[in-house]
Amino acid sequence: xxxxxxxxxxxxxxxxxxxxxxxxxxxxxxxxxxxxxxxxxxxxxxxxxxxxxxxxxxxxxxxxxxxxxxxxxxxxxxxxxxxxxxxxxxxxxxxxxxxxxxxxxxxxxxxxxx
Amino acid sequence: xxxxxxxxxxxxxxxxxxxxxxxxxxxxxxxxxxxxxxxxxxxxxxxxxxxxxxxxxxxxxxxxxxxxxxxxxxxxxxxxxxxxxxxxxxxxxxxxxxxxxxxxxxxxxxxxxx
Numbered sequence: 670x671x672x673x674x675x676x677x678x679x680x681x682x683x684x685x686x687x688x689x690x691x692x693x694x695x696x697x698x699x700x701x702x703x704x705x706x707x708x709x710x711x712x713x714x715x716x717x718x719x720x721x722x723x724x725x726x727x728x729x730x731x732x733x734x735x736x737x738x739x740x741x742x743x744x745x746x747x748x749x750x751x752x753x754x755x756x757x758x759x760x761x762x763x764x765x766x767x768x769x770x771x772x773x774x775x776x777x778x779x780x781x782x783x
Numbered sequence: 784x785x786x787x788x789x790x791x792x793x794x795x796x797x798x799x800x801x802x803x804x805x806x807x808x809x810x811x812x813x814x815x816x817x818x819x820x821x822x823x824x825x826x827x828x829x830x831x832x833x834x835x836x837x838x839x840x841x842x843x844x845x846x847x848x849x850x851x852x853x854x855x856x857x858x859x860x861x862x863x864x865x866x867x868x869x870x871x872x873x874x875x876x877x878x879x880x881x882x883x884x885x886x887x888x889x890x891x892x893x894x895x896x897x
Contacts, residue, residue, distance in 0.1 A: 700883050711889040768815045768877040769834045774826035
């Protein structure tokens with residue numbers, strides 16, 4: 670079955686630690702996205718990538734970093750510079766070329782700072 | 784700049800009664816519009832999308848939405864609510880100016896009363 674996987678499902682971070690969230694897709698999609706979800710705020714775009722080895726900052730990129738070395742993988746690192754990282758993180762992908770293409774979402778990772 | 788406004792943060796309906804979730808958009812171009820559903824601690828699932836082929840769009844689980852350009856609206860409806868419809872719903876517009884970004888509404892939480 671084609672889809673998007675995110676791991677881990679739950680992640681706990683101590684103050685000052687960097688953590689990396691995994692996102693893998695086997696849909697052969699060109700574009701991938703990372704969103705942060707907080708209660709009552711909808712989804713906010715952190716980073717997105719339209720092709721391998723290229724990515725752009727979204728609306729809330731500070732304290733986060735990404736890489737896109739392979740088409741199917743788009744890991745997100747939450748650095749110690751992110752002051753309030755506790756949130757639900759969602760990865761998504763879409764095939765490029767048309768704004769009519771819907772996004773496909775992974776099941777999410779819930780990050781909690783201890 | 785494109786934007787989307789979900790007019791109600793919470794909606795409560797009784798089981799078996801109609802559902803109406805309201806969404807207004809702002810777009811300089813011909814918009815691409817989507818409705819997604821999210822159950823607690825899960826990823827988002829596409830309900831339906833508007834691709835300019837027809838103004839009345841039918842989706843999964845009995846949901847449909849009507850695109851009204853004159854009112855800049857894309858409201859989601861269902862004739863009869865089921866307990867399993869209780870979830871959060873997001874209206875989304877895609878940025879068709881070439882960035883392949885998606886703009887999310889803040890969400891509407893639907894509660895279905897027995």
